[in-house]
Amino acid sequence: MKLFTVGPVACYPEVLEAMAGQMYSHRSEEYLELHFDTVERLKAFIGTGDPIFLFSSTGTGFMEAAARNCVREKLLVCVNGSFGRRFADVAEANGKGVVVLEPPLGEPISEEALDGALDDDPAIEAVAITHNETSAGLINPLEALAEVVKEHGSMLFVDAVSSMGGTEIRVDDWGIDICFSSSQKCFGVPPGLGIGSVSERALEASAGAVDKGWYFDLKLWERYHSQGRGTPMTSAMPQVAGLNAALKMIDGHGGRGWYFDAFRRRNERIRGGVEDLGLSIFPKKGYESPTVSCINAPEAGGPAVYGAMRGEGFELAQGYGALKERTFRIGNMGYIEDDDIDLMLEALGRVLGKF
Ligand SMILES: *Cc1c(COP(=O)(O)O)cnc(C)c1O
Numbered sequence: 001m002k003l004f005t006v007g008p009v010a011c012y013p014e015v016l017e018a019m020a021g022q023m024y025s026h027r028s029e030e031y032l033e034l035h036f037d038t039v040e041r042l043k044a045f046i047g048t049g050d051p052i053f054l055f056s057s058t059g060t061g062f063m064e065a066a067a068r069n070c071v072r073e074k075l076l077v078c079v080n081g082s083f084g085r086r087f088a089d090v091a092e093a094n095g096k097g098v099v100v101l102e103p104p105l106g107e108p109i110s111e112e113a114l115d116g117a118l119d120d121d122p123a124i125e126a127v128a129i130t131h132n133e134t135s136a137g138l139i140n141p142l143e144a145l146a147e148v149v150k151e152h153g154s155m156l157f158v159d160a161v162s163s164m165g166g167t168e169i170r171v172d173d174w175g176i177d178i179c180f181s182s183s184q185k186c187f188g189v190p191p192g193l194g195i196g197s198v199s200e201r202a203l204e205a206s207a208g209a210v211d212k213g214w215y216f217d218l219k220l221w222e223r224y225h226s227q228g229r230g231t232p233m234t235s236a237m238p239q240v241a242g243l244n245a246a247l248k249m250i251d252g253h254g255g256r257g258w259y260f261d262a263f264r265r266r267n268e269r270i271r272g273g274v275e276d277l278g279l280s281i282f283p284k285k286g287y288e289s290p291t292v293s294c295i296n297a298p299e300a301g302g303p304a305v306y307g308a309m310r311g312e313g314f315e316l317a318q319g320y321g322a323l324k325e326r327t328f329r330i331g332n333m334g335y336i337e338d339d340d341i342d343l344m345l346e347a348l349g350r351v352l353g354k355f
Helices: 013-019 029-045 060-070 082-093 111-120 142-152 200-207 218-226 237-252 256-276 302-311 338-354
Strands: 052-055 074-078 097-101 126-130 155-159 178-182 194-198 292-296 327-331
Touching (some): 013 237, 029 194, 029 237, 052 060, 060 082, 060 194, 060 200, 074 082, 074 111, 082 097, 097 111, 111 142, 126 142, 194 218, 200 218, 237 256
Parallel strands (some): 155 178
Antiparallel strands (some): 052 194
């Protein structure tokens, strides 16, 4: 099966090879070297001097960490689909007050709406934004939205799970307090790792937080990090080795610009091919995700296209949440070769011809 999934995605051969090694102590000098080399490469990749923690959870662990460590009473969550909704659910489940800003499905968060929502409620301490809403195949104008958050003095949490690695993010320039991702998306590594940068301000909030729990206590993570001891609990060592191999591969090709170009090229090829087959893209023009195309399904429905494509040897992704029937998705994250895109599009043409 050729994968055009949205996570887990196909992994690079270099990554799988790096993960196949025998285990050893996560307190050893060898592991700490691997750990901090990975952290330094990530810091350069997303433009930050903040510490980056590697949770042995998925990216969602950072939603819980952000809510519990950095919000006393209330935050604003921007919702463009299922993952923004999840952030709101996580914050609520942890006893926080949640104000939701939710444009119609397929539309981005606008600067005006965000500005208005923050003006309306001065008690909002933080804003959560999904950079790339995977369920709708939509990317938000994060840099401009971050500017609005900064003007209001709130903290900013960014779910960059399906954008980190695939498109530009500049954590320090844009003023992001917590920016997190997962191993199994743009970096093309198996699942099991949450990757997140945490600002000084977020750490200060954590220092004063009550009832923040233990496992995701950011001050605890920071203590181990700053003392050069890696992680408080056992690291997901194979995933860290895999991520390190992916970052080395990217750096070996001259860095993130090369990687972003690969995403752009694959994404354009897929979107152009799909439009040539007479289908349209779901989100509003100009806000199409660079890592996943969410496509309006023909009358037969999204699940039928997905099922028929499996029969052709291609694993795409079904529509998600409210869009399950109306859409299907084609991811371009991870290990995908350009020739396979053409084969996949040919198969899609055959499948559409049968409906
Ligand atoms: C996949 C995804 C998540 C969930 O990630 P986990 O690794 O399963 O925690 C959250 N947000 C977005 C935007 C995603 O694409």
